Amino acid sequence: MPDFSPVDYAIPGFVLLxxxxMLWARWxxxxxYEPRxxxxSLAFGLGSTVAGLLLGGFALLVFLAAYDVRLFTIGWEWWxxxxxxxxxxxxYYWV
Structure with a gap:
């Protein structure tokens, strides 16, 4: 199950707001209202999304490489x- 990201659902609301x-300020x-x-703001949001994708992809590659050279496998025991x-x-603190 993929992680729930409320930002994905909030983006249409952000765009509408x-x-x-813009319409209220012009009226x-x-x-x-300053279009710049x-x-x-849109450029920063896009940059943040791209940076998250790049860093997430890099983290995935690191985890896959670490999995290939693991020293042991954690089983399905209770602990x-x-x-x-x-x-x-x-x-969360290391990656």
Missing amino acids: VLAE KRPQA DTLV AWPLCFVLDDLK
Whole structure:
């Protein structure tokens, strides 16, 4: 099951809010709206997404390489689940 990412579901809402803000600003206060601000925000969002994909792909390659040279295999014993839970939590700080 893939990880749930609320950002994926929120993007259409973000786009609608940006469009609503643009229309409101042009209607109520035309001097308040600066198109460059929107473009910079969109560029930062796109850059963040691309960087996440690149770093995620690199991490996947590192994990696949580490799997090929593993010293042992964790079986399906009862203690494997808490161990993997702790290791997964520590992975957050290392990767």
